[in-house]
Amino acid sequence: MLRLLNIEIHKLKHNRASRVLIFIYFVLLTSIALIAAIKFDIGPVKFHLADQGIFNFPYIWHFNTYIASILKFFLLLVIVSMMANEYSNKTLKQNLIDGLSKKEFVLSKFYTVILLALISTIFVFFVSLILGYSYSDFTEFSIITTDLEYLIAFFVKLVAFFSFGLFLGILVKRSAFAVGAMLVWAMIEGFAKGMLYWKFDTMVANVMQFFPLEAMSNLIKEPFTRLSAVKTVAKQVGEDLSKDFSVQPKDIAIVLVWTAIFIYLSYVLLKKRDL
Amino acid sequence: METILSLKNLHKKFGGIHAVNDLSFDIQKGNVYGILGPNGSGKSTTLGIILNVVNKTSGSFSWYDGNLTTHQALKKVGAIIERPNFYPYMTAIQNLELVCKIKGIPFDKISEKLKVVNLYERRNSKFSTFSLGMKQRLAIASALLNDPEILILDEPTNGLDPQGIHEIRVLIKEIAQTGTTILLASHLLDEVEKVCSHVVVIRNGIKLYSGTVDEMVASHGLFELKTDSDTEKLMELLTKFEGISAIKTEDDKIIATLNKPVSASEINSYLFQNGIILSHLVKRKPSLEQQFLTLTNKN
Known part of the structure; x- marks a missing residue:
């Protein structure tokens, strides 16, 4: 496993485009901290976002993983191009001739996906921890360690999303088209969702939860309506925003199944193809 | 003798095209094999199949009498396919390091092999800055990294200038002298004739001949004759002369192929006695090229 990872890291670290994208990604992750600096100071209205409770433990786990997962598109570019470039440079063929099996090839990419997702998760963990200690109203250990499952959900979400990218990279063999295919798929899901809502009002969520992108976004629900400030406003206009924000094991299971499907399909596709 | 690779009734179909048709042959350790065939005859496809990048339709092949899986065997093989494929953004050394990692061997042979192919001075240049000849030489260096037991070369001189062709040929000969088994696919006959001890001829995916180069060119030779008087x-x-198996006309000359040893003076005196005076008489051994053309035009 380390050998496969080593091979893939060798390919990534000498590629300037990948290095730059990965660097930008982590800079952006760190810049979540900049949200803390958002301050409006207009005469009598004083608004400091960090004071609104978004950095309170344990809410910060939810908020930061949600924001951080928006940035996953940067790494998607790296993943898709590391796959598609093997086709355009024909190095996939050379790798196989040099003695890598097709299974090892897919695994080496998958391990890299896991590694990148893991590093992102650890990174988000530390950024949140530092932000939390600086701004949170509560810093008791028991409160800090609640809701850590958002980090697990974040990790699972990234792995699944990148596996999808990997699969599309193998399927269409061109980075730009693979990213395009991802967008087209997102549109298909959106269209399906719209059609379902139009035809049947109820039960839609029950069906949609099985679509890959929908399942991934279900993992970490939007955190904004959970903020007490937002809730108060909502209550004033007569809306009840209380819903279950926790990470559902069922959602994790669906996403893990999709990950397995994507990786397996990548392997089958590679095995069936003549290079 | 140890069999390194054995192909049995291999078939490959691309849609309606039968690219490899019932191909069987064995590769023995220590020999230099040439796979000859016109363009599109299935040479590269055959090599693709044994190198695990093309899926066979039916039949089988085995490495080392089936003692190793293809994937294990490929680590003992050095192979170059039509075009050198490397990561354009990596330097020569970085590319070779990657190959070492894939094959699971240490890096210490890299400098040595780069010197063998004369690329040591350019070791830190990116692959994308290399000329075709340099890329091809880097491919050879990469194929030699593991000191392979068998070297598989697919059209190694394709697209090179005369100097590049010469350099690669010298290199192949040097490698062959070290006792490395070589499998060389080519449509360049003099290349095969100069380097190989054995030859497999295929056309349209069908094997036409397999055996030693000597046997293939071996025959009792042929006569080129011409007369100014009565050609008929x-x-x-x-036709009446015993020992001549076939006669054909080529340009204005008559080519008579022999099936037993006949000297030029024998045939000359026989014809003279029968009233034919020759204006041209040459006895020749056929070249590999002629034998190849005979083989591929028949059938």
């Missing part, structure tokens, strides 16, 4: 009569006389 000359042909008739030649």
Whole structure:
């Protein structure tokens, strides 16, 4: 496993485009901290976002993983191009001739996906921890360690999303088209969702939860309506925003199944193809 | 003798095209094999199949009498396919390091092999800055990294200038002298004739000949004859002569193929006695090229 990872890291670290994208990604992750600096100071209205409770433990786990997962598109570019470039440079063929099996090839990419997702998760963990200690109203250990499952959900979400990218990279063999295919798929899901809502009002969520992108976004629900400030406003206009924000094991299971499907399909596709 | 690779009734179909048709042959350790065939005859496809990048339709092949899986065997193989494929953004050394990692071997041979192919001075240049000849030489260096037991070369001189062709050929000969088994696919006959000890000839995916190069060119030779007088009569006389198996006309000359040893003076005196005076008489051994053309035009 380390050998496969080593091979893939060798390919990534000498590629300037990948290095730059990965660097930008982590800079952006760190810049979540900049949200803390958002301050409006207009005469009598004083608004400091960090004071609104978004950095309170344990809410910060939810908020930061949600924001951080928006940035996953940067790494998607790296993943898709590391796959598609093997086709355009024909190095996939050379790798196989040099003695890598097709299974090892897919695994080496998958391990890299896991590694990148893991590093992102650890990174988000530390950024949140530092932000939390600086701004949170509560810093008791028991409160800090609640809701850590958002980090697990974040990790699972990234792995699944990148596996999808990997699969599309193998399927269409061109980075730009693979990213395009991802967008087209997102549109298909959106269209399906719209059609379902139009035809049947109820039960839609029950069906949609099985679509890959929908399942991934279900993992970490939007955190904004959970903020007490937002809730108060909502209550004033007569809306009840209380819903279950926790990470559902069922959602994790669906996403893990999709990950397995994507990786397996990548392997089958590679095995069936003549290079 | 140890069999390194054995192909049995291998077939490959691309849609309606039968690219490899019932191909069987064995590769023995220590020999230099040439796979000859016109363009599109299935050479590269065959190599693709044994190198695990093309899926066979039916039949089988085995490495080392089936003692190793293809994937294990490929680590003992050095192979170059039509075009050198490397990561353009990596330097020569970085590319070779990657190959070492894939094959699971240490890096210490890299400098040595780069010197063998004369690329040591350019070791830190990116692959994308290399000329085709340099890329091809880097491919050879990469194929030699593991000191392979068998070297598989697919059209190694394709697209090179005369100097590059010469360099690669010298290199192949040097490698062959070290006792490395070589499998060389080519449509360049003199290349095969100069380097190989054995030859497999295929056309349209069908094996036409397999054996040693010597056997293939071995024959009792042929006569080129010409007369200024009666060509019809000359042909008739030649047909009657015992020891001549086939007669054909090529340009204005008559080519008579022998099936037993006949000297030039024998045939000359026979024809003279029968009233034919020759203006041209040459006895020749056929070249590999002629044998190849005979083989591929028949059938």
